[in-house]
Amino acid sequence: MVYRWINIIQSRLLPAVCLLCGAPGEAPGRDLCAGCRRDLPLNAHACPRCAEPLPASAPAGTVCGRCRRLPPPFAAAFAPYRYDWPLDRLIVELKFRRRLAVARVLGTLFAEALAVRLAAGAPRPQALVPVPLHPKRLAARGYNQAAELARPVARMLGLPLLDAGRRVRDTAAQSALAFRERRRNVAGAFVLAQGVPHAHIALIDDVLTTGHTAGECARALQAGGVERVEVWTLARTPAPGTPGRTA
Numbered sequence: 001m002v003y004r005w006i007n008i009i010q011s012r013l014l015p016a017v018c019l020l021c022g023a024p025g026e027a028p029g030r031d032l033c034a035g036c037r038r039d040l041p042l043n044a045h046a047c048p049r050c051a052e053p054l055p056a057s058a059p060a061g062t063v064c065g066r067c068r069r070l071p072p073p074f075a076a077a078f079a080p081y082r083y084d085w086p087l088d089r090l091i092v093e094l095k096f097r098r099r100l101a102v103a104r105v106l107g108t109l110f111a112e113a114l115a116v117r118l119a120a121g122a123p124r125p126q127a128l129v130p131v132p133l134h135p136k137r138l139a140a141r142g143y144n145q146a147a148e149l150a151r152p153v154a155r156m157l158g159l160p161l162l163d164a165g166r167r168v169r170d171t172a173a174q175s176a177l178a179f180r181e182r183r184r185n186v187a188g189a190f191v192l193a194q195g196v197p198h199a200h201i202a203l204i205d206d207v208l209t210t211g212h213t214a215g216e217c218a219r220a221l222q223a224g225g226v227e228r229v230e231v232w233t234l235a236r237t238p239a240p241g242t243p244g245r246t247a
């Protein structure tokens with residue numbers, strides 16, 4: 001509630017200022033200028049199952065080799081941006097600093113991309129579920145960045161937001177582990193805290209990297225009776241050894 005009021009007061013009283021370069025914002029309440037928005041790295045050509053960038057030569061809608069060999073537990077994944085400069089800078093700030101203004105900008109960009117996707121005929125989920133943090137980490141950070149992004153998305157798309165997941169193990173941060181260790185780290189880390197009376201759910205997170213965290217959440221939702229789980233993240237980090245990976 002306090003968050004919402006601070007947000008409303010900030011957006012009404014303070015002129016919008018670009019969080020990346022300090023120029024005036026593109027629109028009232030949007031703290032990003034048009035030039036910096038155009039610099040954000042789009043992920044327009046991606047695998048529909050895991051959102052990983054596809055080689056330019058692959059036809060649109062191609063399921064990548066990895067998903068064909070080992071389909072992920074979720075039915076589809078969508079990430080409108082690649083985790084690359086300058087978006088990576090904003091996502092770091094979302095996690096560690098300046099949460100309010102950054103969540104408002106990123107949540108709005110995310111919602112706009114999702115609205116385009118739904119208008120183009122993608123199936124519409126019945127509710128959104130943010131990927132949960134373990135209560136210990138939530139207490140330390142004070143907020144869950146996935147929920148901060150999910151809130152404007154839910155509002156703009158008119159979808160209910162369910163805080164349905166619980167992280168039952170305080171796993172090591174995925175970013176601190178080698179790619180091959182990440183799957184074991186999150187196995188069985190999530191349960192449902194409440195019944196989810198919906199057949200189609202979209203999980204919301206900031207970044208999709210190996211997909212193991214989202215995959216474990218999807219398994220928990222499916223065990224609770226959800227038939228179709230999609231993963232919607234603002235950004236995608238290409239897995240190692242793929243053409244789109246730059247780092």
Ligand SMILES: [Zn+2]
Binds near residue numbers: 020
């Ligand atoms: Zn700017």
Ligand SMILES: [Zn+2]
Binds near residue numbers: 048065
């Ligand atoms: Zn894929």
